[in-house]
Amino acid sequence: MISNKMKKLTANNSTIRAMFEEGKKLAKIYGEENVFDYSIGNPNVEPPENIKSIINEILNEESPNLVHGYMNNSGYEDVRTSISDFINKKHSLNLNKDNIVMTCGAAGGLNILLKTLLNPEDEVITFAPFFGEYKNYVENFDGKLVVVEPDTTTFEPNLDALKEKITNKTKALIINTPNNPTGVIYSDKALKDLATVLNEKQQELGTTIYLISDEPYREIVYDNAEVPCILKYYKNSFIGYSYSKSLSLPGERIGYVVINNEMDDFEDVISSLNVANRILGFVNAPSLFQRVIAKCLDAEVDVNIYKRNRDLLYNHLTKIGFDCIKPQGAFYLFPKTPIADDKKFCEDAKKFNLLLVPGSAFGCPGFVRLSYCISYEKIEKSLSAFTKLAELYNLK
Amino acid sequence: MISNKMKKLTANNSTIRAMFEEGKKLAKIYGEENVFDYSIGNPNVEPPENIKSIINEILNEESPNLVHGYMNNSGYEDVRTSISDFINKKHSLNLNKDNIVMTCGAAGGLNILLKTLLNPEDEVITFAPFFGEYKNYVENFDGKLVVVEPDTTTFEPNLDALKEKITNKTKALIINTPNNPTGVIYSDKALKDLATVLNEKQQELGTTIYLISDEPYREIVYDNAEVPCILKYYKNSFIGYSYSKSLSLPGERIGYVVINNEMDDFEDVISSLNVANRILGFVNAPSLFQRVIAKCLDAEVDVNIYKRNRDLLYNHLTKIGFDCIKPQGAFYLFPKTPIADDKKFCEDAKKFNLLLVPGSAFGCPGFVRLSYCISYEKIEKSLSAFTKLAELYNLK
Structure with a gap:
């Protein structure tokens, strides 16, 4: 039944x-x-270690109806401002609270993004190897996941194969860097070339192709490696982020989505993400942990x-x-x-x-x-x- | 776009x-x-007031990787056992952890229930006046919300009108008691009569009609009023519960779904709720607050x-x-x-x-x-x- x-x-x-x-x-x-x-x-x-003292600080200093209460479906405005300031400083960008939607982890973030973007039968492309849940997330909204075969020598995006897969049904591309399962960080050159392909295809097809960069492992990097910021490469881009790995808080379901300032239909997209958070039943990212992460943005x-x-x-x-x-x-x-x-x-x-x-x-x-x-x-x-x-x- | x-x-x-x-x-x-x-x-x-000391107790006594970590998508087993024990004691029932799925509030609970039950075009009935989000939740899964006109003298379920609306497309009925917006608690007689109608229609049509009782206001009652337990009235029934109101924790997104032991396709339903929690992006109800509520089940x-x-x-x-x-x-x-x-x-x-x-x-x-x-x-x-x-x- x-x-x-x-x-x-x-x-x-x-x-x-x-x-x-x-x-x-x-x-x-x-x-x-x-x-x-x-x-x-x-x-x-x-x-x-300081997560514990930060929780205590919040519980002692802030009103319980604020800490545990409803707020805007996109999250507390002061928390979103802190996060956008933090990203601006790190990547010399010009974001503000409107570019940030607090989400129930990256999984919640990807779901509200796909709810926002997909009409039935729309296609979402990803590069193999890919996190298996992408297929389920896309199919939640009657979309179709299209998989690009891997470049198994480097595990960088296979752009020649990508070009073949993009059609006028392509609504979005999901990338995951640092990558689960390969551990590869997509290079500056790979992202530049990827942006070129997407821009050319957008022009050729007269469509918008959104790029979603799923980055729960952004802070888990070795040997001083750096993860390039996708917002600088391609205007129709989102970042899905989660504190599950960077702060080892996977059970708390806390993360956010970043929306590129230059994005097509920026206002519609942010309104829709707000509504999607509400109607999919998330309502808002868990409130106490929104306030917690705002107090330890540079912790790892x-x-x-x-x-x-x-x-x-x-x-x-x-x-x-x-x-x-x-x-x-x-x-x-x-x-x-x-x-x-x-x-x-x-x-x-x-x-x-x-x-x-x-x-x-x-x-x-x-x-x-x-x-x-x-x-x-x-x-x-x-x-x-x-x-x-x-x-x-x-x-x- | x-x-x-x-x-x-x-x-x-x-x-x-x-x-x-x-x-x-x-x-x-x-x-x-x-x-x-x-x-x-x-x-x-x-x-x-004791929420604060309970949080402290948990942070001091339990391992942080347990408190903030992943668990089964249905929630911590010990928490689910505590909740089922609590309900058993209160209503003389015989539930165990398998009857409980921890959810991101009642909104998360309703969404995983509808994801589990609905094929496209399936109908879900509710009684006016009703919480407006029901329409969005049902349409998330391509279902259709069918509204039964109100009995405005008592605001109890209008059963004569209900009978007319049930068809072989009816997959579920959502009720909300104590009710938003009327404040009415559905009476013992109303629920008995409702169960009779549903049982008769199930037999007549050869279908299963699931009853979802949305009960975020269960503890907010006056003048010693009691809220009858739907599980005792109708076998194909669920309860959607939330601590948003009973503990004033709406921002924390913590609640649960109860699945009736006697339900048709019980095993499939609980497996599906588990998967739905995962793939809709909830993954699990926020972990710390699962552990918090288990320690204050009788708080209000x-x-x-x-x-x-x-x-x-x-x-x-x-x-x-x-x-x-x-x-x-x-x-x-x-x-x-x-x-x-x-x-x-x-x-x-x-x-x-x-x-x-x-x-x-x-x-x-x-x-x-x-x-x-x-x-x-x-x-x-x-x-x-x-x-x-x-x-x-x-x-x-």
Whole structure:
């Protein structure tokens, strides 16, 4: 009696749940300490210590009806002003509160953006490998996700393939940088070239193509890498941001959307995002945490913890013969599987108690994702299991 | 360039904003203390004092990665168990954690329910007067809201009219008790009769008709009134609940859905609600506040503050000649307008700096809604304005 759409989605979900249950089964047999779960992107680094004192400060100093009350559906105006000031300073921009809509994480942000933009049958393009939820978000609004095949040598946007996919039904393009699952940060050149393609296509087709940059990993970067600001490259651009990773607050559902000043139909878009936040049932981003993040805009979790993990795992995997791009950001490795069948590879990995996610889940078969947001000690302990897995395939 | 659906909705929103701006304009001319805004349902009573110490307790005692982290999309299992235990004790039921899905307020709950149930063109029925957002929520999933005309003598469900509206396209019925805008609590008899109608129609049509009881005002009741528990009346029933009003935490977006044990396709429905929470972008109800409410399940705001407001305003309005049902719950009065044109009446009220919402906004013209969740002093000060408004119409 549930809807036809949900019947399919619920069946898919059972597969994910089955994987989760299998992990629990392995833990029961071999002991939790001997099972190496690289499948989940749940930050293990603690939130900054001062979050606690900031919450206390707010509860002691501000009126409870302000802290826990309704506000404009786009969020508290003072919070949005603080965020726009912060971005302006960092990227020499000229934003104000109207450019910011507070959202229930990046997932909430992407949903209100797609609700705002999509008519039924509209197409949204993304580059493989991509976060699987994009398909669901687009289909929530009867749109169609169109996937551009990956450039597996660099994992930068595959622009030649993109050109072929853009039609007059293309309403938006979603990019994700730093990327889940590859850890690649799209370069200045890649973004410039991407903007050129989009501008040419807009002109050629007489349409507007919106670019949505999903950036929950913006602050999780290594070796002084910088994430270019998309607003400077392309006028019809949005940023979807979340504090889930940068402050390790994924359960609190707090993030925002940035709307480029120069965007086509700017006023309509911001009004619509406000209404979409309301009618999709978010109403507003959680109020206390709006006020919390405004007080720690430059706080960050200790990224070095992830860096140590990356280095340990990346160095070991490449040493024993895996082929893998060194991630510049996020907390994932995306090595090539030694056999084309990445699902078979993940089954084999399970024999050594390694839980990995096949690249197929990201539209990129022949690869495998490892989430290294687990403890350093666990990674150390898992290395011999990877060695055995490599030996199984006679790597090196 | 925004979607066609959103174009219409954004235009409507401008009307609401215009009303809000007009209020601000009046405040500027006459001083804020002389403008009486009865238009907004934003709780003015403070949250229970212990919310602050409970938050502190949680932050001090629990691991930050638990408190602020991801959990099952349906919510923390221990929180859901506490809630089901609490409901069991109160209503002698036999629920467990599987019957509870934690949601981003009642608005989030209604949206995941409708996402779960509706195929395009499915019909959802509600009784006028009704909360205007129901239409938007239903249309989010391409359903159609069908409105049953009100029984304006009692504002109990109009069952004769309901029977006429049920077809084989009817997927669900939404009720709201205690009711916004009337303050009426649906009686034991009304709910029994409603269940009889639904059961007969299910049998006649060979369909399942789900009943969704939207109950954000469940705890805001007066004179020892009780709100019957819908789960005992009808097996295909859900409750949508929110702590927005009972704990004055509307900005925190915390609530839950209860799924009746006896429901058709119970397993599919709970799986689908879990997936819907995830893919609509809620992901999960805000984590800290899930843990907060589990620790104060029997806490309530001071309902006497609303009761004093109700009595003051109700007694005055009926004394000066308005015709109005005495609300048993929620924080609204819904008097009949002395002229049929409720919009004209609201325009007239504005001349005395009274901001009211026409019943038309709730599908019930000829009435007007007053939200009395404002200060007692403000209500006292406004009484003479109501008297002048009554005189304008020669009431009494």
